[in-house]
Amino acid sequence: MARSVTTQRKSLNTFIAWTIGLLIFFPILWTILTSFKTEAQAIADPPVWFFFDWTLENYRVVQERSNYSRFLWNSIIIAGGSTILGMIIAIPAAWSMAFVPSNRTKDILLWMLSTKMLPAVGVLYPIYLIFIRFGLLDTRIGLTLVLMLINLPIMVWMLYTYFKEIPGEILEAARMDGAGLKEEILYVLTPMAIPGIASTVLLNIILAWNEAFWTLNLTAARAAPLTAFIASYSSPEGLFYAKLSAASTMAIAPILILGWFSQKQLVRGLTFGAVK
């Protein structure tokens, strides 16, 4: 029996939900607003909310001083590349774990997840040294590889839970119908797993895009993505809040827009398997 909820109760819930939502979103909103203020208005006390002289000056200055598009391009290549590379490895891995599990499959999955519990800084030195040795420092390929490896456990886990939901009997039916391994994967499994693959791709682009620890430590100028772009504004120009905000807004805008358009898919992906 459905619980009856009074209209009053409903409006209260809506109010609380919106309040919490706005509270969480506030820093981002404030950053965006500040990016359109003058430096003086940005540090005004009491703060100005909406009624100030909206200006694009900060964006013009930021674009003039540093080459935004180069950072953007690096971000796209690193986030996109690490995701594609990761999927090429994660799909077959998740496939075999979901459909031909061995006694050790559970252990391997947990072991992979355990690597995410290690503080990243713990392996900074070894990885830094390896990067120097192989001349990967400040290269896009190096960063792509590291981000792929860092996100691989999550990709495999996500895909694994998705594939687990696909009934094995359907794959067996394909085998009985004369499909070889290639046809089974191409015509039956992949079309059925597309929602899961899409969610995984989206989440990993976002994770790679926002990754700051490795991108800041392993790049200098050539391969620096947008995270480094923001960082470069925070230290020397720490007092210029409006410009820092403009830089931040420019850095997060692409992924925010992508996230907005794919939110349904993303939420489904993250809660998949929670309820049947």
Add this chain to the structure above:
Amino acid sequence: MGQIVLQQVTKSFGEVTVIPPLDLTIEDGEFTVFVGPSGCGKSTLLRLIAGLEDVSSGEIRIDGKESASIPPAKRGLAMVFQSYALYPHMSVRKNIAFPLRMAGLDRAEQDRRVEQAASVLNLTDYLDRRPGQLSGGQRQRVAIGRAIVREPAAFLFDEPLSNLDAALRVGMRLEISELHNRLKTTMIYVTHDQVEAMTMADKIVVLRAGFIEQVGSPLELYKNPRNLFVAGFIGSPKMNLIEGAEAAKHNATTIGIRPEHIHISAEGGAWSGTVGVSEHLGSDTFFHVQDTGLGDTVTVRADGEVSFRHGDRIFLTPRDEMIHRFDAQGLRIA
């Protein structure tokens, strides 16, 4: 064209032996039913024949060809699964055509055969729908359609009707039997439902814990169960099994008498008891008779017109020639 021979086939999962060495021959064109309680290995046996599981040892010959090492796609068998296992992202037409597409048939021939199968199975109006838009019975028909288009050497059915409601199940049972009469192709059918086994099979294979308890026609199994397990498993309601002094009178450890072979009356007879629960089916009435001094409750099948009330004192008389006798090992005494 569809003779299947199993020779010394075994299957173990790790330490657990599911199928001990087993020999079985299924003749071409025969409708064979594997029946047994859950966990008896009947589905595993079917999957071994299909090739979805590898045999641990032994030989499987399909049409005289050693097949145990051939992948399922190459064995020329078609299978209908309990869950239907339709491809959810394909239309009914594409589902049915899938095996033909895999076999590399040209489009015109694919279409021709799909249309033909659809008309046989009353699916013509649904060809462009997705499986999700069909009822359970229609999905089952699509699964059968997908199996028949490729004209396999044999059909394998893995409890295909257990997801359907009771009325639909009876209808599909008839349709599958009709299909067998028309196609005359070997069919192997797995079920735990002995009614399905009795009504559909040419040959029943009764399995328990991977062992074949008995192989025979439905009536052979009904009339001459080889042991207590088959006696209790085949027939509905179950055969009454009686031990003790009454059995000793017949020089047996256990005697069995089916509910339909006991006469019930108010006047007098061999055993007496009181009526417990009565189940009125209209055509028949089943009385569960208590306090007979024979151990368990005795089930009696009587005409639908016969009427006793709960607690009535009645008398039972078994038909002597219908009594089955079993020895201490549970084997039939001839």
